[in-house]
Amino acid sequence: MTDLAGTDRSANDRCRNLVLVLGDQLSFDSGAFDGFQPSEDRVWMAEVDEESEHVPSHKARIALFLTAMRHFAQEVRARGWPLEYLRLGEHPFPSLAEALADALRNLRPRRLVTVEPGDWRVRQALAAVARNHQTPLEIRPDRCFVGSTEEFARWAAGRRNLVQEHWYRQLRRKTGVLMEGPNPVGGRWNFDAENRASFGPGGPGLVPRPVGFPADRITSEVLGLVARRFEGHPGSLEGSIGRSRAPRRSKRSPTSSETVCPGSAGIKTPCGTASRSSSTADSRRR
Amino acid sequence: MWDGEPFLFHSRLSAALNLKLLHPMEVVRAAEEAYRSGHAPLPAVEGFIRQILGWREYVRGLYHLWMPDWLSWNALNAHRPLPEFYWTGETEMRCLKATVGQTLRHGYAHHIQRLMVTGLFALLLGVRPIEVHRWFLAIYVDAVEWVELPNTLGMSQFADGGRMATKPYAATGRYIQRMSNHCASCRFRPERATGEDACPFTALYWHFLERNEARLAGNPRMRPALTNLRRLSPDDRAAIRRKAERIAQGPP
Numbered sequence: 001m002t003d004l005a006g007t008d009r010s011a012n013d014r015c016r017n018l019v020l021v022l023g024d025q026l027s028f029d030s031g032a033f034d035g036f037q038p039s040e041d042r043v044w045m046a047e048v049d050e051e052s053e054h055v056p057s058h059k060a061r062i063a064l065f066l067t068a069m070r071h072f073a074q075e076v077r078a079r080g081w082p083l084e085y086l087r088l089g090e091h092p093f094p095s096l097a098e099a100l101a102d103a104l105r106n107l108r109p110r111r112l113v114t115v116e117p118g119d120w121r122v123r124q125a126l127a128a129v130a131r132n133h134q135t136p137l138e139i140r141p142d143r144c145f146v147g148s149t150e151e152f153a154r155w156a157a158g159r160r161n162l163v164q165e166h167w168y169r170q171l172r173r174k175t176g177v178l179m180e181g182p183n184p185v186g187g188r189w190n191f192d193a194e195n196r197a198s199f200g201p202g203g204p205g206l207v208p209r210p211v212g213f214p215a216d217r218i219t220s221e222v223l224g225l226v227a228r229r230f231e232g233h234p235g236s237l238e239g240s241i242g243r244s245r246a247p248r249r250s251k252r253s254p255t256s257s258e259t260v261c262p263g264s265a266g267i268k269t270p271c272g273t274a275s276r277s278s279s280t281a282d283s284r285r286r
Numbered sequence: 287m288w289d290g291e292p293f294l295f296h297s298r299l300s301a302a303l304n305l306k307l308l309h310p311m312e313v314v315r316a317a318e319e320a321y322r323s324g325h326a327p328l329p330a331v332e333g334f335i336r337q338i339l340g341w342r343e344y345v346r347g348l349y350h351l352w353m354p355d356w357l358s359w360n361a362l363n364a365h366r367p368l369p370e371f372y373w374t375g376e377t378e379m380r381c382l383k384a385t386v387g388q389t390l391r392h393g394y395a396h397h398i399q400r401l402m403v404t405g406l407f408a409l410l411l412g413v414r415p416i417e418v419h420r421w422f423l424a425i426y427v428d429a430v431e432w433v434e435l436p437n438t439l440g441m442s443q444f445a446d447g448g449r450m451a452t453k454p455y456a457a458t459g460r461y462i463q464r465m466s467n468h469c470a471s472c473r474f475r476p477e478r479a480t481g482e483d484a485c486p487f488t489a490l491y492w493h494f495l496e497r498n499e500a501r502l503a504g505n506p507r508m509r510p511a512l513t514n515l516r517r518l519s520p521d522d523r524a525a526i527r528r529k530a531e532r533i534a535q536g537p538p
Contacts, residue, residue: 145310190332
């Protein structure tokens with residue numbers, strides 16, 4: 001008998017696209033959502049131990065990914081999009097592959113859609129699961145980069161040396177960034193020579209204080225989860241503290257319960273609204 | 287680099303960029319606007335934009351081009367294990383203590399610390415590239431493999447034999463002395479390669495050149511360094527070799 005509340009799906013209303021969003025693909029401008037139809041498609045996200053354990057991740061790294069994913073999920077739900085979200089500790093699957101296999105068995109989507117994973121290992125795993133479940137896998141280009149992988153491969157083909165400077169100039173021309181017509185602003189492409197000085201004996205002088213944001217409910221929960229579940233992992237969650245924007249001269253005095261990771265300015269409210277604060281020039285590498 | 291200053295003037299936007307919470311063009315346009323409106327000088331803005339529009343896009347392209355081959359490359363035939371202090375911060379070398387210490391505390395170190403302290407020490411010591419890669423991937427909040435792996439295996443460890451960087455980023459303790467105040471409070475002397483207070487970076491630097499002399503001899507950019515190596519007397523070289531091997535047995 002059909003469940004009128006709609007918790008069960010009959011063969012006729014199989015999900016069309018299952019849209020898989022990985023923890024480093026948290027953008028609503030993502031190509032994964034092109035043509036997304038809430039009535040036919042659904043979003044799928046999973047927190048799995050493997051992603052924290054295949055290398056023994058720093059606690060703050062785990063916390064950052066989890067809280068960003070949960071904030072993103074909240075925004076997906078706020079849009080009224082169907083979402084399957086597996087939280088750590090609330091499902092039996094150690095790996096993304098096993099969690100996804102289960103989803104493909106139960107939801108039987110006509111197609112699995114995702115954006116190019118930034119990790120070769122994950123891409124292999126997804127492809128294998130899709131193959132094993134006879135589900136077509138559509139991998140879409142990642143628009144969160146300026147050049148596509150295809151464009152890069154074309155650029156690289158036939159070149160003996162792949163020189164960063166040349167690729168950089170191609171993207172400057174493509175985007176028009178710091179360009180005046182066909183020429184670079186200031187008449188030169190490269191100002192590295194001006195960017196190599198040391199501080200000298202006086203030191204760096206006034207240093208801007210890292211921007212910090214209070215931990216909200218989601219982040220606080222994640223910090224607790226990580227502290228318990230990944231207790232033996234390297235690193236601390238205590239150092240994820242920062243406060244005001246006032247410049248300072250000496251060491252900060254840490255204040256409690258302030259934020260996730262001064263190592264990551266801009267992680268305030270994920271969901272594509274990261275802050276545009278504190279971008280000081282950073283220019284010494286190549 | 288400066289003792290007690292983990293962030294300095296670095297933007298710390300990489301984690302937000304790498305999780306795709308920020309689009310690179312938002313950041314690049316904001317920097318360009320800062321220059322055009324007179325709020326930041328061109329060399330600073332161009333250098334910042336180069337990191338995002340140039341370097342970041344470049345390593346991403348290389349990652350997808352060369353995986354999974356990257357993982358098996360070990361051009362310098364490096365086979366030592368990663369020293370334990372990378373996970374604890376317990377070392378007498380001041381620059382490493384500061385860098386690993388803040389890394390464990392914040393999940394963050396800026397790129398000069400990653401390239402010229404933790405990365406450099408592993409390169410000079412001859413650590414197995416895959417172990418260095420696993421550490422960098424695990425320990426930084428902004429680490430995703432497409433960006434971490436080429437930076438580690440290519441730029442920092444030269445495991446790709448120069449497909450990416452034109453020469454290894456090898457340097458003595460003097461580089462760290464010039465670029466920081468760490469050496470002032472360190473018990474090791476960056477100008478010394480032998481003796482009790484020799485800087486391990488400096489001793490290992492010469493040993494690194496000696497070990498890899500044949501491999502690097504064809505590289506014009508290595509010529510000055512190799513010329514300096516050949517100026518050392520056989521006795522000096524033997525003393526440095528003994529010192530370096532002692533350091534490798536158990537880094538201080």
